[in-house]
Amino acid sequence: MPKQERFKTDYPGVSFIMGTAVATGKPERIYFIRYRRDGKLVEEKAGRQFQDAMTPAKAARIRAERIEGKALSNQARRDEEKAVKEAEAGRWTLAKLWSEYASHKPENHALSTDRSRFENYLKPAFGEKEPAEVLTLDLDRMRSRLLKQGKSPQTVKHVLALFKRLVRFGVKKGLCDSPDPRKQTISMPRVDNETTEDLDADELARLVQAIEDEPNVQAANFMRLALFTGMRRGELFKLEWRDIDFERGFIHIRHPKGGKSQKIPLNDAARSVLEGHPHVEDSPYVFPGQGGKQRVTIQVASNRIKARAGLPADFRPLHGLRHLFASTLASSGQVDLLTLQKLLTHKSPNMTKRYSHLRDDALKQASEVAGNLLGKAASKPDESIGRKVISLGKER
Incomplete structure (x- = not known):
């Protein structure tokens, strides 16, 4: 200040x-x-x-x-x-910044997760410090300590990202000065987040049947829409009926993870789910939570469906469906990566590149088909073609 x-x-x-x-x-x-x-x-x-x-x-x-x-x-x-x-x-410590930051956010799963990260990791280390008092060495030591404690690189990355958000929030609101970049830089741990969950034909069949057998209609249709559209869990939680354009065939995604509102096509499978989905009175949400308010979790039902289908332990029942949607399109060879990026509402093409090997496999298979067909034709040349070639040679 x-x-x-x-x-x-x-x-x-x-x-x-x-x-x-x-x-x-x-x-x-x-x-x-x-x-x-x-x-x-x-x-x-x-x-x-x-x-x-x-x-x-x-x-x-x-x-x-x-x-x-x-x-x-x-x-x-x-x-x-x-x-x-x-x-x-008058000191805007990190703890005070967190309280102010949290007061501007809706109470949902994302805020609850951030609160846990702050209370467990940032508050003990930097809670009583102003952002400018936290040095590069302090951040490096915390990163190293958490990794040695067995925390995953992804977890450490989320903690450091929260620190950056709090500082940006304080600077934007005029609550604190921007830290001197010569004294404070944040080095993120390298994270291998290229996991692309997929299911084979039998596992997919069991999943579809488990969804059919689910008595909770809200949960079953939530899973179906995730599978048919590739939408994120948070986007489905926030989805309102006004976001569904049945006439033009689009779903509007407001404030997605990438930031800017976007729209994705409403395919026939998704349309069928939504047209048969019950409306909850006095609630604008397609999949409302208690009291018609925005839903914040569906974990119990999704884990129940996963268990009933006998899916692998590392398959995430919601985000895994998004990967399954993307993998299916990429491996079909009929969808280019730019189109896939738009369907997944990825802000950067780098996130979509994880599926490029699947498209490459499809292209290789298509190339092999072409090679086989042309190879067979070459091994049995058409006599009429041969005669035409010979006649052309004589004309020359």
């Missing part, structure tokens, strides 16, 4: 800033004194012009007492404690 302008007085070591009187709201001088104690420069608040009847001369006497080593008076001690509290109140 920028420091207020200090004004000198006729007394050495005594200065003041302009503040506002608590009782009247009028301009008021707040006096400070500076002196050395045990070789260290000390600055403390002497008092307010009106509230404490403080004058430059009175502040100079207090300063002289400090230099002589006299104990603080009860009033001076109270003033000092008050000054400390006021100073602390």
Whole structure:
């Protein structure tokens, strides 16, 4: 935070800033004194012009007492404690930034996860520090410590990303200064997030049957729509009926993970699910939670469907369906990666590249088909073609 302008007085070591009187709201001088104690420069608040009847001369006497080593008076001690509290109140520590940041966010799964990361990792390390007080070395030590404790690189990356978001939030709101990049840089751990969950034909058949057998219609249709559209869990939680354009055949995705609102085609399978899906009265959401509010979880039902289908332990029942949607399109050889990127609403093509090997396999298979067909034709040349070639040779 920028420091207020200090004004000198006729007394050495005594200065003041302009503040506002608590009782009247009028301009008021707040006096400070500076002196050395045990070789260290000390600055403390002497008092307010009106509230404490403080004058430059009175502040100079207090300063002289400090230099002589006299104990603080009860009033001076109270003033000092008050000054400390006021100073602390003006400090936007990471803990205060988190409280302000969280107050601007809806209570959902994402905020709950971020809260856990802050309370478990960031608060113990940096909660009482202002962002600019956290150095590169501090961040490096925390990253190294968490990795040694067995935390996954992805978890550590999320923790550091939350720290960056809090700092950006504070700077954007004018609550704190932007840290000096020469003193604070954040090195993210390398994360291998190229996992592309897939199911074979038998596993997919069991999953479809398990969804059919699910008595919870909301959960069953939630899973179906995830499978047929590749939408993210959070996007389905936020999906409202006004976002479904049955006439033009599109689903509007508002504020997706990539940031900018987008739309994806409403295919026939997804249309069939939505047209038969029940509307919950007085709720705008397609898949509402308790009381018609936005849903925040569907984990119990999705895990039940996963168990009933006998899917692999590492298959995530919701995000795995998104991967399955993408893998199916990529391996078909009928969808290029740019189109797939738009269907998945990936902000960057780098996220879609994880499926490129599947498309390459499909292209190789198509190439082999062409090679086989042409190879057979070459091994049994058409006599009429041969005669035409010979005749052409004679014409030359």
